[in-house]
Amino acid sequence: MTCAWFELLCRIPFSGLRLRLCRWHVAGCPRCRQVSDDGDALPPLLITAEQVPAGLDLRPAVKQGIDGLRPLPVSPAVVPLPARKSWPWAYAATMAALLVLGIWILTLDRHSSPRSKPSPIAAKPQTRLCSAKIGDRPARIILIQSQNPDRSIFWIARNNNRS
């Protein structure tokens, strides 16, 4: 039987967090380590090599598959990958720091958002009217700001300036 702590951690609904906390616990719990090292108490559900039919022979198919191939050349320096170690304290500290940072960013964002938010008109591409004529004379164009950001109102006026 595993310890009560492990049973409790197994009830955590979020699988990622559950696995991390269980891993952290098991790394430091002699009882859970002992139970996990025990080899008994498993019903014979697994397929064993003895249950694989004796007549099974993969050699012809493998031979056919590797025919004409050669193993890739020996790499000059094969560095064995180290087994991942668990650093529970470092991990917990990182998670806590990330949590604080996340909350801070959210708070900052909430405070600064009304000021930094661009106006809907500014965010939209502006419609421009470059020139207009009344009769055959160039006219003045006045852009009137509209409440509706999807609408642009232009006032075209007769140009009285005779210069």
Add this chain to the structure above:
Amino acid sequence: MSMDDNRWIEKVLQGDQAAYESLVCTYQARLVAFLWNLLGCGEDARDAAQEVFIQAYIKLGQFDRSRSFKNWLFAIAYNRGVDLLRKKRSFRRFWQRESASGDPLAVEEAAGAIEDSPFWRPVLRKITPQERSVLALKYNEDCGAGEIADTLGCSESTVRVHLLNARRKLKKELHAAGFAARGKKPNSEEVT
């Protein structure tokens, strides 16, 4: 690392392709059993094992001989198995999507094609592929937590958690299914 393995590997790397057959012969049944437990289908396990042996042959020059050949081979098998399960899942999702609007006959055929084999132990479905792999390596291959971690590429603590979780879930499922504590051994079917 077994001396025999080392000897055969040396021969293969010197160009003796036939020496590889000895390695295939040594590990084929154990590898098929491992993949069978992981994939839940004997046919898939046999095909995957074949691919794993071919892949291992191609990569043999890169094998670090201070490691165990068996662990290295089983690591390739584990990665291949997980990859196949992922593909199978996305294929299933694809057909589920198709069945909402597609041709019912085609969907029926496809569903039959991916149906699990009858010898799949339903109770093993309740645990994750990682947990099944850990169980297979512990109980069939008699590996310790360190060796399993080396094969699956994770930490020893992760292996222990998978092991404890798998046992908890299986116990619960077997209890719910009315099996006794030691369980009733289901029949296995043959791979041809």
